[in-house]
Amino acid sequence: MQQRVETWEVxxxxxxxxxxxxxxxxxxxxxxxxxxxxxxxxxIDAAVACAFALAVCEPWMSGLGGSGYAVVWSADEGRxxxxxxxxxxxxxxxxxxxPLDPEIPDAIMGFPGVKDNRNVxxxxxxxxPGAVRGLSDLLGRYGKLGLDTVLEPAIAxxxxxxxxxxxxxxxxxxxxxxxxxxxxAAAVYLPDGCPPEPPCRLPVGALAETLKRLAAAGPDDFxxxxxxxxxxxxxxxxxxxxxxxxxxxxxxIWLDTLSGSHRGAELHTAGETSGGPRLLEFLAHSAATxxxxxxxxxxxxxxxxxxxxxxxxxxxxxxxxxxPEHGCTTHLSxxxxxxxxxxxxxxxxxxxxxxVMLPETGIVMNNAVSxxxxxxxxxxxxxxxxxxxxSNMCPTVCVRDGEAYFAIGASGANRIVPAxxxxxxxxxxxxxxxEDAFHxxxxxxxxxxxxxxxxxMGEAAINALGARHALEIAALAxxxxxxxxxxxxxxxxxxxxxxxxxxxxxxxxxx
Numbered sequence: 001m002q003q004r005v006e007t008w009e010v011x012x013x014x015x016x017x018x019x020x021x022x023x024x025x026x027x028x029x030x031x032x033x034x035x036x037x038x039x040x041x042x043x044i045d046a047a048v049a050c051a052f053a054l055a056v057c058e059p060w061m062s063g064l065g066g067s068g069y070a071v072v073w074s075a076d077e078g079r080x081x082x083x084x085x086x087x088x089x090x091x092x093x094x095x096x097x098x099p100l101d102p103e104i105p106d107a108i109m110g111f112p113g114v115k116d117n118r119n120v121x122x123x124x125x126x127x128x129p130g131a132v133r134g135l136s137d138l139l140g141r142y143g144k145l146g147l148d149t150v151l152e153p154a155i156a157x158x159x160x161x162x163x164x165x166x167x168x169x170x171x172x173x174x175x176x177x178x179x180x181x182x183x184x185a186a187a188v189y190l191p192d193g194c195p196p197e198p199p200c201r202l203p204v205g206a207l208a209e210t211l212k213r214l215a216a217a218g219p220d221d222f223x224x225x226x227x228x229x230x231x232x233x234x235x236x237x238x239x240x241x242x243x244x245x246x247x248x249x250x251x252x253i254w255l256d257t258l259s260g261s262h263r264g265a266e267l268h269t270a271g272e273t274s275g276g277p278r279l280l281e282f283l284a285h286s287a288a289t290x291x292x293x294x295x296x297x298x299x300x301x302x303x304x305x306x307x308x309x310x311x312x313x314x315x316x317x318x319x320x321x322x323x324p325e326h327g328c329t330t331h332l333s334x335x336x337x338x339x340x341x342x343x344x345x346x347x348x349x350x351x352x353x354x355x356v357m358l359p360e361t362g363i364v365m366n367n368a369v370s371x372x373x374x375x376x377x378x379x380x381x382x383x384x385x386x387x388x389x390x391s392n393m394c395p396t397v398c399v400r401d402g403e404a405y406f407a408i409g410a411s412g413a414n415r416i417v418p419a420x421x422x423x424x425x426x427x428x429x430x431x432x433x434x435e436d437a438f439h440x441x442x443x444x445x446x447x448x449x450x451x452x453x454x455x456x457m458g459e460a461a462i463n464a465l466g467a468r469h470a471l472e473i474a475a476l477a478x479x480x481x482x483x484x485x486x487x488x489x490x491x492x493x494x495x496x497x498x499x500x501x502x503x504x505x506x507x508x509x510x511x
Contacts, residue, residue, distance in 0.1 A: 012502045013434035017511035020336035021498030022489040024044045025061065027508025028163065029053035030500070032153030033334055034510035036145060043334040044072060044142040045150055047342035048135050050332045052154040052211070055131075056204060057163060058506075060171040060351050061330040061411065064210070064222075065358075065365035067130040067388065068329075068346025069270035070138055071257060071395045073404040075339035080268035080397055081141075082255040082385075085134020085346070087127035087368035090241040091249075091384035097124065097241070098374040098382070107370040108350065109380075117371045121178050123238035125354040127368035127388070131346055134252040138218035141254075142340070155215065158208035161201035163187075167506050169195045170479065171351065184366070185357040187353040209361030224248040230360040238356065249385075257397075262287055263428040265400040270345075275394030275417040279452035280401065281311040282421040283428075292429045296440060298461045299452070304425060305445045306464060308418050312447035328352070329393065329411035335496045341404040343395035345411070392416045400426065404491060406434065410501075412484030414446045419484035427490075434490040434499045441476070442483050445469075452482060476503050477498040 002076035015021050022108060033050030041049075049068070055063035057370035062068070067087040073080045097118070104113025107120055118124040136147060143150070162168065172179070172195040179185045186499075188205050189195070196202055212451055221227045224247065255459030257268035260280035267283070269276025285307035290300065347366070348354075354367035371390075372382040380390075394416050395409040406427060410419040419442060426437040441454035443465070450470035453462055465471060472483045485504050490497045498509030 010502050011439060012500060015498040015511050016508040017496050018337055018494055019496070020334070021489055021496045021509055021511045022050050022332065022334045023489055023498040023500045023509040024050050024054065024332040024443055025330045025485060025487060025501070025504060025507045026054060026058045027506060027510070028057045028157065029332070030508050030510040032157070033440065034330070035153055036150060037336060039145065039149070041145045042143065042338065043336040043340040043342050044138060045145045046336070047332060047334040047344050048139045048143060049150045049153055050334065051135050051344055051346065052105040052151055053157055054330050054332070056154055056157040056207065058330055059162065059364050060175065060254040060350055061328045062131070062346045063364050065129045065353060065363045066346050066348045067366060067368065068134065068344065069232055069274055069393050069395055070134065070342060070344040071268055071270050071397045072138065072142055072240050072396045073268065073341045073399060074142055075404065078402060080257045080259070080399070082257045082268070082270045083138055084253040084255055084271065084273070085130030085385060086388040086391070087130055087238070087366055088250060089127055089369065089372065089382060089384060089386045090243065090246045092241040092243065093220050093382050093384055094241070095374055095382045097377050100374060109371055111373045112375065118438050119374055120350065120367055121355055123235060123240040123354065123356055125367035125369045126235065126240050126242060126356065126365045128242055128246050128250050129366055130250060130252055132214065132219050132222045137252045147218060149158070150227045153212055155208060155211045158211055160206050161203050164198045164200045164202055165506065166198050170196050172196065175329035175352045176356060179224045179352060182356050184359045185355060186278060188357060205357060205362035206360060210363065223250055227361065231358060231363070234358040234360050260284070265398050265405060265428055267424065268397045268399065270393065270395050273389045273391055275392050275420070276396070278311040278315050278417045279394055279396060279421050279424070281314060282307040283424065285310055286425055286429060290429060296426070296430055298464045301443050301457060301461050301464060302468065304422055305443045305451050305469060308421065308443070308445035309447050311417070312445070316447055329413070331395065331409040331411050331485070331487050333407040333409060333489040335404065335407060335491050337355065337496065339403050341407040341489065341491070343407040343409045345393040345395045345409045347393070375444050394420045396420055396424065398428070406488060406490040408455055408486060408488035410484040410486035412481055415444055415482070418444050418446065419486045420441065423486055423488065434488055434497045438486065438488070444483055478503055478505060
């Protein structure tokens with residue numbers, strides 16, 4: 001990491017409204033969610049509309065071909081729930097189709113490289129996606145509006161085309177090497193063979209028609225109807241082991257939240273397979289060792305760094321390897337005036353997932369096969385029907401005095417938990433509002449042998465933590481994202497607040 005950098009001080013203002021807000025990694029998706037609130041929908045309608053819109057305007061991070069988790073707080077029920085819509089391997093997957101190749105670098109989970117990178121790039125890397133089922137089930141249980149209404153903003157965005165600004169052009173350029181290998185993806189994202197020059201809009205293939213079909217026929221069509229037939233035909237033609245029977249068998253899973261308490265508040269996370277256990281262990285360490293009366297300073301970052309190192313060491317022992325250092329994920333949070341809240345995180349895994357766009361549907365597909373060991377005989381080995389069971393995603397809803405207080409989450413692979421944990425800590429340990437909590441410097445620590453410090457912490461913090469840890473001094477920057485990309489909402493005194501990552505230029509909140 002660079003020791004000497006030019007540091008920019010950038011501040012975003014929280015958006016406020018008594019009736020509801022949405023915060024997302026792309027401002028247009030946040031607007032799509034807010035449109036549902038204006039039409040009488042609730043936080044769940046807003047979250048699902050936002051998530052589908054992200055499939056259009058942030059296709060490098062998430063979409064119909066992705067998977068994830070959501071945590072919801074229902075004000076009517078006075079309880080939280082979580083839904084797991086993680087990806088599942090095809091029943092017909094065979095590890096012999098993924099022979100090891102010592103010349104290929106390890107995959108993102110640290111597993112040995114596979115010949116032709118088949119488990120990372122291309123049709124062989126795709127798992128059955130859960131996003132459409134999970135988002136629809138979330139809407140069906142807790143939403144007020146129909147799927148056809150909630151999909152309207154995403155359809156309008158898809159018909160207009162992908163809005164290309166400098167950030168979109170950068171994301172496409174970073175994946176250009178592999179996007180070139182898929183003729184459909186290349187035709188959409190690499191016009192004239194290179195990334196598009198902003199500003200412009202790119203037609204997004206068949207995606208608009210797919211969204212219209214989904215709105216008309218419902219989610220069952222995606223998994224067992226005409227859409228499923230198109231998806232399965234494209235996958236089989238491309239060499240994927242996924243068949244229509246795998247799509248038809250897919251189910252999302254409703255979970256009791258994994259919950260804990262901190263400073264008189266309850267925190268609800270997405271379960272044992274998410275980043276939730278690390279978050280709760282961090283908060284327990286903070287509660288036992290931090291004196292908030294001293295204010296935010298050197299002691300804060302020492303305790304937070306130690307707590308994160310401890311939580312990550314526990315996690316590392318449990319799963320046997322570290323989750324990926326990198327990944328491409330999106331997070332959104334929503335709340336409404338009735339007190340409902342949603343924290344939702346979903347992903348394609350790598351940037352543009354498998355770098356494959358299905359020709360008949362325009363869906364960008366995940367590369368979740370890379371989450372499994374290509375060698376037989378291990379707990380994480382590939383097996384037909386196996387579900388992703390270890391993730392960094394950490395969507396979290398905090399409840400205080402029986403009412404939802406804030407909902408937060410982030411993207412950024414193993415930087416997610418440190419970001420969520422510290423923002424929760426700044427709010428609950430020190431009583432900060434959402435806007436201020438998002439602007440306090442954060443440490444990044446994940447039991448990797450060193451920790452990262454934001455130089456805004458000052459020389460005293462750098463010297464103190466340097467005596468205890470190997471340090472990397474790294475400024476908060478637009479790219480690369482070194483401290484995750486959080487989005488959050490809060491409800492206090494009857495007002496809803498939304499806050500987007502200050503260092504993500506396209507992130508925004510809408511009321």
